Amino acid sequence: MGIDLDRLFQAMARLVNGAPMDDEAVGCTFRGLMSTLMTFDYVVVFAYRGKERPLDLYSTFDAEDHVLFVSLYQAGPYLLDPFYHAARAPKPGVWRMRELAPDRFFSSEYYRTYYVQTGLAEEVGFFVPVSEQVTVVLSLMRREATGVFSATEFALLKKAEPLVAAFVRHHWAELDRRFDTALAKKGRGRRKAAHPPADGVWRHLNLTEREAAIIELVLQGHSSESIGLKLGISTGTVKVHRRNVYRKLGISSQTQLLSLYIKNLGQ
Structure with missing residues (x-):
C-alpha cells in the first residue's frame, strides 16, 4: 500500500x-x-x-x-x-x-x-x-x-x-x-487505590508476598528461568515456590491457576 x-x-x-x-x-x-x-x-x-x-x-x-x-x-x-x-x-x-x-x-x-x-x-x-x-x-x-x-x-x-x-x-x-x-465514582479514594484488584486476589488466597510475585509472573507468561532472573533467585527456588503455591491452592495446572485468579479478582 x-x-x-x-x-x-x-x-x-x-x-x-x-x-x-x-x-x-x-x-x-x-x-x-x-x-x-x-x-x-x-x-x-x-x-x-x-x-x-x-x-x-x-x-x-x-x-x-x-x-x-x-x-x-x-x-x-x-x-x-x-x-x-x-x-x-x-x-x-x-x-x-x-x-x-x-x-x-x-x-x-x-x-x-x-x-x-x-x-x-x-x-x-x-x-x-x-x-x-x-x-x-x-x-x-x-x-x-x-x-x-x-x-x-x-x-x-x-x-x-x-x-x-x-x-x-x-x-x-x-x-x-x-x-x-x-475512582471517586466507585466510592474509592486514592488511599484505597493502593490495593488494586490483583492485590486483593493474593490477600484472599493467603499467598505470601514472594509467592504472589512468582505466580503473577507465571500467569504473565514467564518461565521459571525468566522469573529467577527478574527476582534474583535460583530457578530451583522458583520451582519450589510454584509447587508450594499449587499445593496451598489445591490445584495442579496453570489452567486452574488462571481460573482461580480471574474468579477472585476484586474480592
Missing part, C-alpha cells in the same frame, strides 16, 4: 490546528493519520495508571468485539497483558507485542484462553507517557487474514512516533484527573 498524500495532509491539518477535541475526535484523527500509511483492522486506545482499571479512550470494534477487546479486558485480564506492563514501566516508543511479551507468553494459559480469542496476527502500540503516572497506548491490530506488519511498515510507524506522541500529549494531558474521577 502506497502513502495517500492527500489524506495524509488532511489528517495532519487536524493535528496542527490546535482546536480542542473529545476522545472520539482524537481517536478518529489518529486512525485517519495511520490509515494513510498502511492497512490495519482495529484501533484501540487505553490509558494506564498503576494497577488501576485502564481508561477506554477510543476503539473501532463492533459491539461483539468490544466485549472481548475492551469490557472483558478491563475486568481483569489487562493485569496479565504485556502492553499493560510496558505502560507501567514505562517504555515510550513504538513496540510490537512480541517484543514485549515474556519468553513463555505465547504458550501461557492467559494467551490460550483469552488472547487467542482475539484472532490477531499482530498488535503494535504507540506508548506515550502523558504524566509521571499515566501512559497512553494507541494500538494498531491486524487479524490473521491481514498478516503481520512488515519491517518497512514498522519502520514507518517509528518515524511517525514523535508526531503521534506530541498530538497525544496535547489532547490527553489531563488524564490523572479522569482516573481520580473514575
Whole structure:
C-alpha cells in the first residue's frame, strides 16, 4: 500500500490546528493519520495508571468485539497483558507485542484462553507517557487474514512516533484527573487505590508476598528461568515456590491457576 498524500495532509491539518477535541475526535484523527500509511483492522486506545482499571479512550470494534477487546479486558485480564506492563514501566516508543511479551507468553494459559480469542496476527502500540503516572497506548491490530506488519511498515510507524506522541500529549494531558474521577465514582479514594484488584486476589488466597510475585509472573507468561532472573533467585527456588503455591491452592495446572485468579479478582 502506497502513502495517500492527500489524506495524509488532511489528517495532519487536524493535528496542527490546535482546536480542542473529545476522545472520539482524537481517536478518529489518529486512525485517519495511520490509515494513510498502511492497512490495519482495529484501533484501540487505553490509558494506564498503576494497577488501576485502564481508561477506554477510543476503539473501532463492533459491539461483539468490544466485549472481548475492551469490557472483558478491563475486568481483569489487562493485569496479565504485556502492553499493560510496558505502560507501567514505562517504555515510550513504538513496540510490537512480541517484543514485549515474556519468553513463555505465547504458550501461557492467559494467551490460550483469552488472547487467542482475539484472532490477531499482530498488535503494535504507540506508548506515550502523558504524566509521571499515566501512559497512553494507541494500538494498531491486524487479524490473521491481514498478516503481520512488515519491517518497512514498522519502520514507518517509528518515524511517525514523535508526531503521534506530541498530538497525544496535547489532547490527553489531563488524564490523572479522569482516573481520580473514575475512582471517586466507585466510592474509592486514592488511599484505597493502593490495593488494586490483583492485590486483593493474593490477600484472599493467603499467598505470601514472594509467592504472589512468582505466580503473577507465571500467569504473565514467564518461565521459571525468566522469573529467577527478574527476582534474583535460583530457578530451583522458583520451582519450589510454584509447587508450594499449587499445593496451598489445591490445584495442579496453570489452567486452574488462571481460573482461580480471574474468579477472585476484586474480592
